[in-house]
Amino acid sequence: MTGPVIDYAGVFQALPGMVALLTPELAYADANEEFLRMAGRTREQLVGRYLFDVFPDNPQDPGASGARNLEASLQRVLHSGERDTMALQRYDVESAERPGEWEERYWSPVNAPILGPDGTVVLLVHRVEEVTELIRARGGASGPQDRALEAELYSRARELQEVNERLREANSRGREVAMALQEAMLPAPSSVGGRAAVRYRPATGALNVCGDWYDLVDLPGDRVGVAVGDVVGHGLAAACVMGQLRSALSAASRVARGPGQALEVLGLYARFVPGAENTTAVQTYVDWAARTIRYSSAGHLPPALLHPDGTVTFLDQATDPPLGARPDHAPRPEATASFDPGAALVLYTDGLVERRREDIDVGLGRLAASLTRHHRAGPEALADAVLLDLLQTGGATDDTALVVMRL
Template sequence: MSAFPIDYAAVFQALPGAALLLTPEFVIADANEALLRRAGRERRDLIGRLLFDVFPGNPDDPDASGMRNLRASLERVVATGARDSMALQRYDVEAPGRPGTFEERYWSPVNVPVLDADGRVRLIVHRAEEVTEIVRAGAGDTGDRMRMEADLFTRAQDLQEVNERLRRAQVREREVVLALQEAMLPAPRPVGHHRAAVRYRPAVGALNVCGDWYDLADLPGDRTAVAVGDVVGHGLAAACVMGQLRSALSAAARVADGPARALEVLGIYARSVDGAESTTAVQTVIHWSTHTLSYSSAGHPPPALLHPDGTVELLDRATDPPLGARPEHVDRPEAQVAFADGAVLVLYTDGLIERRHEDIDVGLARLAEALARHRGADAETLADALLADLLPPGGATDDAALVIVRL
């Protein structure tokens, strides 16, 4: 939060570049002063009207593609929630006060989404820098002008080809990361005498796949270790760090004296792994014979314990900073809690509950309400219900890992 109150509406109006705010249906919600000056329009002529009604394409020029290209760019932004920078466009503008008379204009547009708390496109910022004078200055006689237009078209085509190659490379990276994560994360299997349900949902967007993980391990003495973790960052690098840390914690849990000690070992190991700083993780151990859970958290959202009566207890009495947050080793805290037959243990990563511009307590309350509502479901059904209730309909902008064990 800024120390100074900021009037963002005034900032928008003062921007030196021409800008529009559009709804996802391409209706003009606002226009700044720079755009009004360059378009020669009054605000009342624009607000509440469809963009392409206010700025139609030139019907007398069959080769005019500016309007079609702009519509395609805006549709991509709505579909992907990602910024879209367009190549240089010729988009003729209807002369103010002279309907049907179009003036030749050139623009360098960019379209940027404004997302809501659930990751859906709420508004689009359309910024268009006019470069008409630059283009005209470089075109003298008719022959020069034709060559200039041909060169601009070629450059636009080249840029579109580069963008397409980049998009394909991003898609390939996403596929590699997802395949790597699938290979490293354990498959669902019985935990002790009980069935566990696990889910992993990658973030939407080509480069948004993160480093979330989960792990389950049977331990000596009728115990079961369950853990989840979240590596900072995205893409292949985060997935590789995830694999190293998941394996290290899984090994430490098998030999360490409790979850706190396992996280201490993981923290020491993480200091030698590039990209492991600030990773969060939580380790729990189910003691089946005594009906108790022991747990410790390294900066991770608290596990949830759903009791048979529908009450939800957040396991937040043993929380410490993320891995590598302290310059020196410090013993981590550990806590225990009792459970009854029929209770449910839920571990998850922050992608399940957190939303932009929303306090984490709101997401935790949403999780608790969903758990209470579906408390009679088996582990698999409960996992699917939580994903349906808690993840945005269009997909989250962060990964979500989920482990459910009915105790």
């Protein structure tokens, strides 16, 4: 038995509240009948036009901030992918019939994202509660009472808005301190003579610290070790575990016979580190003279080998469970791949390629396509291009570490 066919376009138009759909560029994609009625605009005056061309702040009022506050809220939704509820806002809305005349309105907006298959924001739902009449209802004809109540409510809304702004500023300062701490725990790529570029992007809202890491170490015999790893969780707790594991793997890789043994030692060490369970990591040894890459993976996504002709091979022949996932100790596997001069080795964490409700092969295909498109770029330019192609504007929704090394 099949259910009734629902006309969602009809439902949208019949919604009793004011609802509009905006593109990521903040242009109107659609608006329901109640929005058009309360805003005093026709569909032709809205659809396809930039929101703040239709509803700008009143140029005659230097203190007007409704449009500015609304834009900040919409940008937060675009960057975070999360709903944003605004405090009560006063807007001066220009009359469509009498340009130059402005009417004081009070709206309570809620802005929410609609996500596409890749997890990026494709539309914004802009819902508005019209409360002008509610604010003015008390007192009937007694104008001074109306104005006093109106001023009091607006003053409280502005105070809440200012508190929110101060909290955001404090959070931003906290992020700067945390980022400095995180960078102090991660190595610079200078030891490999300009061959490598590294990028580190904590998830939006994660205080700029996370459990993702990268590592680059010089090894005996004209070799270099390159690794990335991912501790479960976000924030300071994950970053503390990350610091311990990165240091341990960096030390182990200098004395181990190969990447498999380095991860084997790390797995033993992780058993004594609370919070290290199910950490994933991949270790590679690049041998310049032999033109080979030896690698081993503990449950991590496969490194990408970008060949000089732009084709991409994923190094997935030596994959084992994450750290602590197996109760008994066992040697870690490793495999070897050869490379030609001009190739590139790319290591990354899951924030670069994984998206909600999307198969991981789609993300890996997106990464391969980006690498192919920019395969002639140097390490720094290639790293920037990959981040631009794969991460949504405004910040990552998950922690991301990326290492690009020219071979």
